Amino acid sequence: MAYEIPVTQARAELADLINRVVYGDERVVVTRHGKPLVALVSAADLQRLEDAEDQEREAAEERVISSVSRIGGAASAPGEQSRFGIAAHHREPGT
Secondary structure, three states, X not given: OOEEEEHHHHHHOHHHHHHHHHHHOOOEEEEEOXXXXXXXXXXXXXXXXXXXXXXXXXXXXXXXXXXXXXXXXXXOOOOHHHHHHHHHOOOOOOO
16 A cells, blocks of 8 residues: 655655655555555566566567468468569569
8 A cells, every 4th residue: 555645845856756766665655635646666666667667568469460470371361362463473572
């Protein structure tokens, strides 16, 4: 659970809040009008968040590449080559 504090109070207590985050392993949510505005997290927490984002991005890219790879070998529909002419003929690179 994160400790919530209004922005006006956070300004006055910034040094203490930083110590709570770094040494107390707390997370601090700064609010304005009762709504979350920003969060103070340790550098280690930030690194874990960024690593998780990178892993998710890589997994999404792998899913796209895998999907495209499976589609790439599909044959043309019947009559498509005659309909579109030579542009529909697949040639391997370098031939």
